[in-house]
Amino acid sequence: MPQHAKHQLLGRTRELEALDRLLREVRDGRSRVLVLRGEAGVGKSALLDYLAGQAAQLQTVHAAGVEAESDFAYSALQRLCAPLLSHLDRLPSVQQDALRVAFGLSAGNPPEMLLVGIAVLGLFAEAAAESPLVCLVDDAQWLDLMSQRILAFVGRRLDAESVALVFAERITGGRKEEGFSGLPDLPLRGLADADARALLDSVLPGPVDARVRDRIVAETGGNPLALLELPRGLSPAELAFGFGGPGAGPLATRVEDGFRRRVDALPADTRALLLVAAVEPVGDGPLLWQALRLLGIGLEAAAPAEAADLITLGAPVRFRHPLVRSAVWRGADPATLRAAHHALAEATDAERDPDRRAWHQAHAAVGPDEQVAAALECSAVRALARGGRAAAASFLERAAALTPDPKERARRALAAAGAHVAAGVLARVPDLLAAAELGPLDRLQQANASRLRAKASSMTNPGLGAVQPLLDAAGRLRDLDPTAARETYLAAFGAAIWAGRHDEGGLRRAAEAARDLPPGDETAGVFLRALVAWTTDGPVAAFPLLARALRSLTDDEDLAVLWPAANAAVELGDLQAWLDITDRAVRSARTTGTLSILSRALPYRAASLGYVGRFSEARDLLAEAAAVEDAAGVATRMVTAALISAYRGRERPALELIEAMEREGEQRGLGRLTAMAACARAVLHNGLGNYPLAMEAALRGSEYQDLVVHHWTCSELVEAATRSGEAAVAARARVRLADWGQAGTPWALGAQAVADALTGAPEQAEDRYREAVDHFGRGGLGVFEARTRLLFGEWLRRQNRRAQARTELRAAYEAAATMGMEAFAERARRELLATGETVRKRTLGAPVLTPQEAQIARLAATGHPNAEIGAQLFLSPRTVEWHLRKVFAKLGISSRREIAGAFSDQ
Template sequence: MERGMRQLVGRARESGVLDGLLREVRDGRSRVLVVRGEAGVGKSALLDRLAGQAARLQVVRAAGVEAESEFAYSALQRLCAPLLPHLDRLPEVQRDALGVAFGLSAGKPPEMLLVGIAVLGLFAEAAAVSPLVCLVDDAQWLDLMSLRILAFVGRRLDAESVALVFAERAADGAAQGEFAGLPELALRGLADADARALLDSVLPGPVDARVRDRIVAETGGNPLALLELPRGLSPAELAFGFGGPGAGPLATRLEDGFRRRVDALPPDTRALLLVAAVEPVGDGPLLWHALRLLGIGLEAAAPAEAADLITLGATMRFRHPLVRSAVWRGADAADLRAAHRALAEATDPEQAPDRRAWHQAHAAVGPDEEVAAALERSAGRALARGGRAAAACFLERAAALTPAPGERARRALAAAGAHLAAGAATRVPDLVSAAELGPLDRLERANAHRLRAKASAMTDQGLGVVQPLLDAADRLRELDPAAARETYLAAFGAAIWAGRHGDGGLRRVADAARDLPPGEETAGVFLHALVTWATDGPAAAFPLLARALRALTADGDLAVLWPAANAAVELGDLAAWLDITGRAVGFARTTGTLSILSTALPYRAASLGYAGRFPEAWDVLAEAPAVEEAAGLATRTVSTALLTAYRGRERPALDLIEAMERDGERRGLGRLTAMAACARAVLHNGLGTYPQAAEAALRGVQYRDLVVHNWTCLELVEAATRAGDRAAAELAASG
């Protein structure tokens, strides 16, 4: 049922689930739930009922709004705003992170993980006073930062007396994306009897039972459809049901119905609804100020309220999100620009400069340097809050509005870099291409090549990205040697992943980078050591790898975790491996540096497993999925396969190993192929099937993969010795 009804028809089971959730929260336990279903099926009504049942508890609410999904932390800030009196009770690092993220204070942009931990702490502090119920409607339209942080928090709630309930518009089936794995309540259409009763309550007159059954079938028992689609139709018009063949998706038909009702309203009322539709914050004074600028008075709201499209209170509230989208999507372009223009003029440039710039951008007819510059400043403020995705969107829109070719190219390049930093690699190539149409200088063109290559590397770690990274590094050699070394190191990493499928890529990288001055930055030190390893052999590289490890004195150096961990293993220094991964995990947890933690956890699990500390390794690896969900990465496959092999779980281990082999062959990732061979040898040695272990290990040592070759040689020595194959054992012992 939809909001506005006095009771929910046919929702006894769902209401019981929510009542049980509240009981558990009152008893001191935390619960998270995702209510999923199609538009109009009654998700918001269930959240309204839950809020009413929790009236004596603390209830905070927010909703995603499609029009503001580019604003980082917007929904999260609305949800947390009533809880900010508890902010001073958080540790300073968490308090500062939320202050910067919400624009309450200046400071270093916080990592997403730290903001998530701070929100978790804020919920816990609030719940210590009274159980807390957090309701998030229309979660499919949450801005990316709010979505990831709230999903992260939902996975970590335990005994804080907090309920976190999301309502998400989604088709049938298991939850995907950020909410995958969270408890869910699938909401479907009403049962036939309940659907007929609801339909009868709004039919304009008697309708043949067979027609009524067809209507119920066509709507699938969707409450909003049963209430809305019969509006304005006579019994004769209802005689053939609602749609017939090709009627389109139910949400589209509902939106079309709302649009017809909007189109029938007076012009001023339609303008009022449009301004409300594009003002997503729910700021009543701002809305009425903008309407006054358009010459529209309060009386214009009455026809929309009478048509049951809006509810007037402290601010205007649409009856259903489909009403908002119907108004927004059905508006004439000129009217839409006028609404944005009025909102921009009504928005305080000191208090809300970013929203003002956003409205100005949507009001612009053509290029406008003043608006483009304002958007660029908004991007800077978004970055200062840690909102990389928002900054990228602001910069992209700024580039589109920039009249001067040089400035437009510069902003397009900045937008590409921001999208890359936000993890949206697929947005990078088009923006780089747009930038290259402009008058870029040599350094900017070199950086354009670097951005395109790194975007490719994010989506494909194999051989195909080695040469583009090499080309980009070559262009940067004279212009920015430090950036060139960092890019060569990235190419080295790609070549290592390509491994035996790399067609000499590792040697090409080493030859290209060997005569570049080594530099004193951490990336440069490791690059020099790895180039020596590839060109002169492991023995010559050992002193340089050891020096590089000793240079890891500052916590910030842990950003080069992958070469550091590999260097420790290549040197056979288990203590250093444990130390580096332990420091990396500790640093990332303390500071919330998600990009480090997502890599550090699998490396830490592998080091603990190699040390024989298996329970600790599995505990660490258990944390990885939630972090990977927040970071949008997936890096734990190899560690999981190795640990499963060490446990001797034959079938689960073989499933993981075979998946790695297929993935390695399909994507040209020789390192996965090598790790699969090593894991297979580990498994068979543990099971005592030594000939199979030797066979797998012999396949693995045919190519000198960094680190993996040494591991596999150890397994080959054991397998060949126990199988009585002295020649193979001597081959392995000689390296």
């Protein structure tokens, strides 16, 4: 055993207890995730080795991030999953296909990241069904982007599968990496002074003054690797001055420098062997020896490196520590490094592993090389076919750098920028577009560069500031690619709608720019014409075009038009179309694992269900959206969450969400958030009976005519202003709702009828209330039917028609209480009491289920099997079964058939 191995766990009692506890819980059937975080050399890898030893009787799989391999999509994930692929055929076919394509085992449509993540979760669960599974990932900071994102997603969804997923992640400067944020972590620090001194004493070459020893411990911060490595080769006299001093540099750099000095002392052939091993990322022994033979280096060169405890030449080849690899790699001169890459390229089978061959060829190139650049472009195509957009971007970027022809170089740089945008990795986009524009781009390429720049900007700032760049890009495309121009103008409209009052001229500029664009038959073009009409001629003029656009949607419609389709349905007041569109979008996005669509579709769907009155289902979808946000890194549920909370009527939680939306709107220049926050405030305060506050919020919200929101806000304003005694304010809002009524949908007609009842002639109020109840009931708008019955009942009571008032108020109370509209239900209860009727507050009889348990119970009650429930909620089937057992226990039942009868909606 090497000397360092005898001491590597000294002083780690707390950490070892945590790892032992983790293994016990995994053996007991639970899943556990842990991120070991610390600086280089603090002992992360040693703790992983300890865990592997303790789990010797369990299934254990390993992977490690390698800096040199971070451009290869799924590389670390594939190594981790490779021993488990015998379980692949137990997964649903769509998940099997996703993993096979992602790992290059078969051809097919590029899988979305979420679908690969669900498949990996299922694979882990199936493997653990036979025996608990321990997955160990070292150097997680160097994982390729797709492996990092997918493993982070899996880590957040593991629950009851008997899986341990443990990462070791290096941090620098005390900063925690973002890739695994939110996962349970165990920070590792230096050893305590006593343990550090004991470890140092074990490697010191002779007696050292106690004050010098304490100084060395202080300088290293108790870092075990530094304590073991920095004294190596130094005499007691040299150690008397410690390791620090002016310009000493970071600790990891000093340790790496120490390894480099040891490498420099080795024979030339041994140094060359270490360099080839350092740039071969996966530790492939046969490939390493083939490359060394090409360099004329024999097996005997390995002995000095192994004797120096720098490398272990087994299967796989492993360095003593990642800093050894770094020291070897960074210490090589460019010519020697290129020679190592060239040998590895020659040794790599062009048929079996063309991408690594091209990668090595690229690093071996002295200057521009079209043959290598073309090979890298082919690698990018293969990466895209596997769903690896970030990897494709890296290949294309390197290909552009090696391209001798300026025109081809510009084309590849432009393609690299597009791949980065598609991957959502935007930092390199400006430089790549600038490089592309240095070359001879034709007009269409110039226009596409402008479009990519605008799109990248709008992804980070979707509202204020995004409109004009998109309009400029669309203008450059209009004569070159009208279809792309229409799509870009539609994106500009989206940005203008989100900017809202923060860019009051944005919609007008978009409409004027797109007005004369040749019409297109594609759906995006139809929606574009409708939005132009809405902006220039008013909502009423746009209603026929919006209806036509909705009719043009097909079952296999590109879901990129989700946002204008959903907004068109709501602007018309067509709840059924809204429900149909969002249902189709959610089902399609779940099936394909399309995060970008699912992250928007779930909140849209939740909002549509909310207006039906299915608040529990809406909350379930928002919980699902939160899981998608973890995977996608986006936040899209804020608006719906605030509206649902406002309708529920719990003042403090609702105001917290509303205030967060207001802050976000102001900070990011998103006027639509400001408008939605005002509407939610008005709903909340109308429910609570705080009518002046409701009117104040609704007036603020209606200052700008936001698409969709202005109808909702005007409806709240009529009620609040009427109850506040502001007849003129209510009358003005009623006029705007009369325009909406021309859409002819139940929602619009019902809203107009309520406004007429509240503000019109008293003798017509009863008929108008009844019309509104009929319209809302026919349209499936349970929320507004209940609210209208409440208003009607209140009006009847003021007319001293108590018996009739009780009928309406009782219906309003029962409906609002059932849906979970607590404030409106309480308002109805108080009115019933005023009529002389005794009303008790409703209580839920069933035991309280968690939101996740409730969601699983609903799906199980409607016949969904565990695999489908798991795929929908991003859980493994074993976790679904575990939750169902808890549901059965809480409800006192023993089978799925009994759920519907026992489960009380929450």
